[in-house]
Amino acid sequence: MVADEGSSPPHPKPVPSKELSTRVLSALVMVAAALLTAYLGGWAFSLFWLAAGIAIVVEWTDMTAIQPRRLVQVILGVGLAALTLLVLLGAEVWFYLAVSVAFLAVGTFAVSDARKRIWAISSFLYAAPIILVPPIVRAHPDLGILGLLWMFAVVWATDIAAYFTGRTLGGPKLCPPISPKKTWSGFIGGVVAATACGLLVAWIGRRYDAALPLTFTGIAALSIVASVASQIGDLGESALKRHCQVKDSSHLIPGHGGVMDRLDGFWAVCVIVALVLLTLVGPTV
Template identity: 70%
Template sequence: MVADQGSSLPTRPKSTSSRELTTRVLSAIVMIAAALLTAYWGGWPFALFWLAAGTAVMVEWTRMTGAEPRPLVQSILAVGLAVLTVLFLTEARFGLFLLAGLVFLVTGTFATGGGANRIWSASGFLYASLIVLVPPIVRDHVELGILGLLWMFAVVWATDIAAYFTGRTFGGPKLCPPISPKKTWSGFVGGVVAAALCGVLVAWTGEAYGHSLPLGLPAIAILSVVASVASQIGDLGESALKRHCNVKDSSHLIPGHGGVMDRLDGFWAVCLIVGAILLTIHFTP
């Protein structure tokens, strides 16, 4: 999630702000280390890491949106996400993926009471499925592999960090006050520039060590800009959902950060772009 920039709230004591920043940084270090370590391992450890992340996102989504009966709905959708992971690890055909996804999507949807809540349950399963599937697919992709995954990480993390610090440093006009009153256009631009630079740096470093992505550096720069914009839109989308549900954070699972969904909203948007590209390539003769 792209961090909030600036503040219209009363100034808090420096000691409190310092403790919160320390907690936030330590949590971020732990999460980054876990993501990179499992990415290096690949296979089951990496797939299970993202299954856990996607399941947490689904639980937070259904809790925020009020899906009932909650234990039943969450259990059905969690089993569905686990089945998708097993199908990926066993290299099942695409048709079986689609069939299994539809079965659990429909089952979880109709287990939910109320028409509007059923839509929320279905969208939560689809949202979490991207988190569960796209990173492992990229990691195992013959032309992308760990370098493609590192590009995704770099673009999202660079956007997040640069948007936070440039927004707080330069301030200025607000990006979208009705949804997120603290975010600024300076933070938005800073995030985009940092993402382009880091995306190209990852690709260039990979080439220096004998690995390459299936795009040239100019195309990587453009795609990094698109991904950064998508990441920030994903962040705003989750902020809008939280405002709709009248909650501040998706949960309190991660100290200093809120919930898993709060951390992965921007990454989810990049997964959507990468997943759409891979699907297009898969079905293009």
Template identity: 70%
Template sequence: MVSDQGSSLPSNSKPAPSKELTARVLSALVMVAIALLTAYWGGWPFALFWLAAGIAIMIEWTRMTAVEPRLPVQGVLAVGLAVLTALFLANASLSVFIAAGLLFLAAGTLLARGNGNRIWAASGFLYALPIVLVPPIVREHPELGILGLLWMFAVVWATDIAAYFTGRTFGGPKLCPPISPKKTWSGFMGGVVAAALGGVLVAWVGQKFGLGLPFGLLGTAVISVVASVASQIGDLGESALKRHCNVKDSSHLIPGHGGVMDRLDGFWAVCLIAAAVLSTIHSIP
């Protein structure tokens, strides 16, 4: 979660700050290690890692929004995400891929009870899709590959860490009090600056090893800033959803971080930026 200087909802019992930070750091280190290891492997281990993340996000989404009947809807949507991952690994045609996605989207949506539940079920599936598909696509892309993936990680992690600590250190005016009362503009700006530096550093180190991002160092800095802003907007969007659903965390799966949505809300937004970058690359003759 980006620029998380405090939860968006009050809690009756909060752990001691030192214990909370310790749990947060240890959990983050474990997740970083798994993400980097699977990224190095690529292929099906990496795709399955993000499939698991996407299914967890879909389950948290449908649970928070009280979709009914919950388990049947979650089961259909989870199978749909798994089928799309299998089709990606099998290099299926785009038409087959789109047809399968629409089929499972329609099935899960129609299975939900009432218009409100159907909207939440459909949006949960669509929200999970970028997490499931974009990282494996970037990893396998000939012009982005593992360096593009490391750029995504660096931008999100730099934004997260810098926003957290600069916000707590400098405080100041609130970023968006109605949604997340403890996030500050100082944290926001600290995250943006750190993301630009982190993104350029990844691109520069990549050049030293004969790898490169397709936009050069200056272009990478600009895209990193855009991605950092998107990451923090994604965080605020998830905070708004939690306020709407009157929950503190999307789940309690990850110690110190809450749920998978809480951890990947910013990365989800950067996945959208990466998808836009992919579209731009393909549009250049």
């Protein structure tokens, strides 16, 4: 997620050193865990993203006050675990669809208030790309760990550059009704940095005979689209929090809020990558 502080007014208050230290330490731990499990692949990597997906369902249903909350969370969490197992087994696409429909039906009808059933459905659909796309990319013969590093680089560069560019330059607001502190300078800074880092990952990959299946022009274009999508994903999650009248999706990650607060941008990039795989490469599961 692109931090709100990264798009503050022209003369922002400095971030307290203790708060910044907490944010940096938490970020380093998360980055290390993501990179280590990406290197290991297989079960370790899939379980890492399954944990993130379950946390998303818990945070989403907590924010939207679904009842009976724990029962719905357990049902949808088991559904996500079933999808992860299908990824590891290399199942056919129709298995994913059948399992998703089954658990969505059970989880939805377990909600006592019919008006809130849409929140149960949306929590599962929001978590699904997070648990499916990274393991599929990791196992893909033309993408593998280099494809994951590109995804990480684009999202992290967008996040960091938007934070510091917005704080330094300030300027016109990006979307005041949803996130009043974000600026266009942060948005543009994020896109530029993401494009540069996406190209850098691709260039390093080619140096070590691990090229991505796109030209540098294609990688630059896709990096721009992914960075824009990442920031739109951030705004979407901000809109949900505003609707639910909460500041953070949870307090799970010190200095950062919840898992949704950290993965809203990555979620959007997962969706972009899934669309690219389905339209250009064909189903990979």
